[in-house]
Amino acid sequence: MTSSDHWDRFRRLRCDLPALGFSIDASRMELDEPFLARLAAPLARAFAAMKALEGGAIANPDEQRMVGHYWLRAPALAPGAELRAAIEAALAAVKKFAGDVHAARVRPEKAARFTRLLCVGIGGSALGPMFVAEALGQPGRDQLAPHFLDNTDPDGFARVLARLGPALGETLVVITSKSGGTPETRNGMLAVAAAFRLAGLSFARHAVAVTQAGSALDRRAEADGWLARFPMWDWVGGRTSELSVVGLLPAALQGLDIDGLLGGAAGMDEATRIADAFRNPAALLALSWYQATGGVGGKAMVVLPYKDSLLLLSRYLQQLVMESLGKRLDLTGHRVDQGLTVYGNKGSTDQHAYVQQLRDGLPGFFATFVRVLEPGGEPLEVEPGVTAGDYLHGLLLGTRAALFENGRASLTLTVPRVDARTVGALIALFERAVGLYASLIGVNAYHQPGVEAGKKAATALLTLQGKVLAALTPEPRDAPAIAAAAGTPDDVEAVFLLLEHLAASGRARAEGVGPAARFARR
Numbered sequence: 001m002t003s004s005d006h007w008d009r010f011r012r013l014r015c016d017l018p019a020l021g022f023s024i025d026a027s028r029m030e031l032d033e034p035f036l037a038r039l040a041a042p043l044a045r046a047f048a049a050m051k052a053l054e055g056g057a058i059a060n061p062d063e064q065r066m067v068g069h070y071w072l073r074a075p076a077l078a079p080g081a082e083l084r085a086a087i088e089a090a091l092a093a094v095k096k097f098a099g100d101v102h103a104a105r106v107r108p109e110k111a112a113r114f115t116r117l118l119c120v121g122i123g124g125s126a127l128g129p130m131f132v133a134e135a136l137g138q139p140g141r142d143q144l145a146p147h148f149l150d151n152t153d154p155d156g157f158a159r160v161l162a163r164l165g166p167a168l169g170e171t172l173v174v175i176t177s178k179s180g181g182t183p184e185t186r187n188g189m190l191a192v193a194a195a196f197r198l199a200g201l202s203f204a205r206h207a208v209a210v211t212q213a214g215s216a217l218d219r220r221a222e223a224d225g226w227l228a229r230f231p232m233w234d235w236v237g238g239r240t241s242e243l244s245v246v247g248l249l250p251a252a253l254q255g256l257d258i259d260g261l262l263g264g265a266a267g268m269d270e271a272t273r274i275a276d277a278f279r280n281p282a283a284l285l286a287l288s289w290y291q292a293t294g295g296v297g298g299k300a301m302v303v304l305p306y307k308d309s310l311l312l313l314s315r316y317l318q319q320l321v322m323e324s325l326g327k328r329l330d331l332t333g334h335r336v337d338q339g340l341t342v343y344g345n346k347g348s349t350d351q352h353a354y355v356q357q358l359r360d361g362l363p364g365f366f367a368t369f370v371r372v373l374e375p376g377g378e379p380l381e382v383e384p385g386v387t388a389g390d391y392l393h394g395l396l397l398g399t400r401a402a403l404f405e406n407g408r409a410s411l412t413l414t415v416p417r418v419d420a421r422t423v424g425a426l427i428a429l430f431e432r433a434v435g436l437y438a439s440l441i442g443v444n445a446y447h448q449p450g451v452e453a454g455k456k457a458a459t460a461l462l463t464l465q466g467k468v469l470a471a472l473t474p475e476p477r478d479a480p481a482i483a484a485a486a487g488t489p490d491d492v493e494a495v496f497l498l499l500e501h502l503a504a505s506g507r508a509r510a511e512g513v514g515p516a517a518r519f520a521r522r
């Protein structure tokens, strides 16, 4: 392709949203005329499905739920005055509570004011808040310094609690779980509550819940008299909940501009309602994903923001995209094994890691660059007339060109700076792209049966662990004998692994190592 051909292509496949200072360049994807013509009708159907979704149709058929995250930033669009009032009341409650905390009208049990924020949650109840906290936070200047617990790892609990140290008494704890019954979050809450007890402090006087009304978490928070309880609704999915109380409460407490987040998302929502692929950045993204992967996830998306503060974007998108699109069955019940693999970190750091393989090795990917126009920081010249920011920008353009020369496709998203509006816009862009793409490939983007299956399997293993413990005798026996005694002779491998774990945690005695080891009661 000549340079003037590429310029024509660039002008055609670059879509600008001046109100947000945002643009997307899809000219380095292979969106040719025959492909666009073939996808025109499916895309029209995707737009129609999205319109129905925003109008309150049941868009999550498996769970018979509406899908309402777009209403969070435009409450007037919610179907019915009740939903609109609920969204507006929740936002007002978030602002009031954060204002009261900042003004020390709500204060800790034994300290003058809250200075730290500890968010406990997992998956959709953690990744958005973590991404936004990292993208927009200003360490040392945040109203409350954020910390996160998003696992059931005892070492992880200990590390975060050690980081808080004596500041635990000035820590506001936000426990977030839509279902209110997720074990990792429950365990994190119990670990934090125990730490407060040990410090001679009332956990309830430092705790806030974000959950659905009537959940186990909600009942506990109410019974124990926690500082506040905020709502989640069944029509907002976990991974699309960043602009609900789930994300807005921690952001407001940290002192971030939540109106900016909502405004940026609302602006992107408006642009991505336009039923014209060339003027709608989410449609361009969805079509690019389809073209690059054959509509079957045949290639991975590598997310490369050239900005340290966007480090967690790829992690956040990994969940949003893979939990939404990674589905065994399509909407008609046929087996499709769909998905779109997402990974990434940041540029230019990754140029010194796996970008070598991207440029020269396996071709099974397309890249999504995020380009931030304003360099930020100090305009320090590192060479005459050249700043560190010039290097960052040059390295992005250089890597993109090097990939292109070797036939590797890429998208480029450009934002003026990393601020609340652009972060809100990026969230809304990918939420919409996922929804449109899900329609193109015919899957339900709004349920997560695989996650539920994992939760059930873990519960079954904990039940088995109880049986294994009960079957231990003073006399050491090997795993097959203990499995038989526990009534699960077909589960010998699982029984052996549980025995190794019980021995390592001091609840069984082991003689020997490996599958030949024998285990006894302690």
Ligand code: PA5
Pocket: 122, 123, 124, 125, 176, 177, 178, 179, 180, 181, 182, 185, 237, 238, 239, 240, 323, 448, 451
């Ligand atoms: O996106 C999702 O639905 C999941 O990742 C959930 O957010 C995650 O499983 C946590 O669930 P909950 O908020 O109910 O604790």
